[in-house]
Amino acid sequence: MSIGYACLAVAVNGSEMKSCTLKNANEERLMSLIEHNLSALETVIDYNVLNGIKLFRISSDLIPFGSSIAADIPWHEHLSGEFSRIGQKIMKAGMRVSMHPGQYTVLNSINNAVVERAIEDLDYHEKVLDALGLDPEHKLVLHLGGVYGNKAQAIKRFLVHYRHLEPAVKNRLVLENDDTMFNIDNVLEASSAVDIPVVYDNLHNAANPADHAMSDLDWINLCGATWKRGDGLQKIHYSQQNPTKRTGAHSETIELETFLDFYHRLSAMDIDIMLEVKDKNISALKCINCVSNQGIGALEREWARYKYSILERSPAEYGRIRTLLTDKNTYPALEMYRLVEEAYRTPIHRGNVVNAVQHVWGYFKNKATKTEKSRFDRLLTKYLSDDASLTSLKNCLHRIARKYKEEHLLNGYYFYK
């Protein structure tokens, strides 16, 4: 059982992907972007290994225009050493990765050109996982596509096109229910015709349920049967509704209570859970640390990252968590994250913000230049009189932290959450 997150890591220095617009793309530029992105990927993989995260989705943006203009660039040969090194790290850590072509990859389109591009896109994704040297347990997640007024026909067309895919692609392909068109029943029907494993997405199911209602657990059990030997553990997507956005929109963070309730209903099922949530690795670590004992050290590392963003909201919670972690013979993960969530529910008060800002400034006050100090002072004054946003004040500190390479601050959540 692994819990993971998708595509990008928050507050992980050097993990950012780069891209360019189509009109600025040329072979040289793309190649340098690819080199950069591959190194960013390695940074994320290293971070995952270090933090015990064993499930991760690689961003489709790894190779910009990977299925169109970059398809002619032999990046996998130029960078074969890097790819296989990263792949080795993934395998050695027992990490499982995946990729997920988005809503615009439509294999069942009624437009042949769109189908062609979908095939090229799948080939591209397969090429990345292949370059990493990963076996078919590392999956490619796909949606069925469009309905075009006739679901049965649309599924039929998907199956026809599916049968013509490269075997390597077929070996990795898994299908997911979507939040507007093909519900989990539709996907299971398509799956049964050609034996494609099915990824159950709980929020998509809530937004777009099957005709006959069943519990998450029952659907997960049904989908479990579609995962065969060689496919690896059954995989599901888990997310929570964002209360301020449209139905089906992912939440900012995973609420522990709700997640644990879901998780415990799975009881002893050995499945991989991909979280789809805005704060990515932050929620993944929270969930991982709460479902198994990762050692008090893991909690201490988390506390080091949360520290100033908790202080910014609630000095009381800050004090409680500190006290909680003093006994090194315990593993108070649940209590710690409950206090963290409580602090994040606390409305932000200017006094607490300034207190946290001053703590962070403490890292630089002896080495900052005159200009940096006066800029900081000026912004702080303006913030106090409501003439500057908290964001600009924190961005100012973030810049200084980058300049002086304050890893402790750069790896913390303060500048990001």
Place this chain on the structure above:
DNA sequence: TGACGTCAAGATCCG
């Protein structure tokens, strides 16, 4: 024709 989702690039505005 706009909305949908996603992220970073690009453009523009501000002091």
Place this chain on the structure above:
DNA sequence: CGGATCTTGACGTCA
């Protein structure tokens, strides 16, 4: 000039 903030881009379907 640097930094903050808005807009665009790239993808395809559907209302």
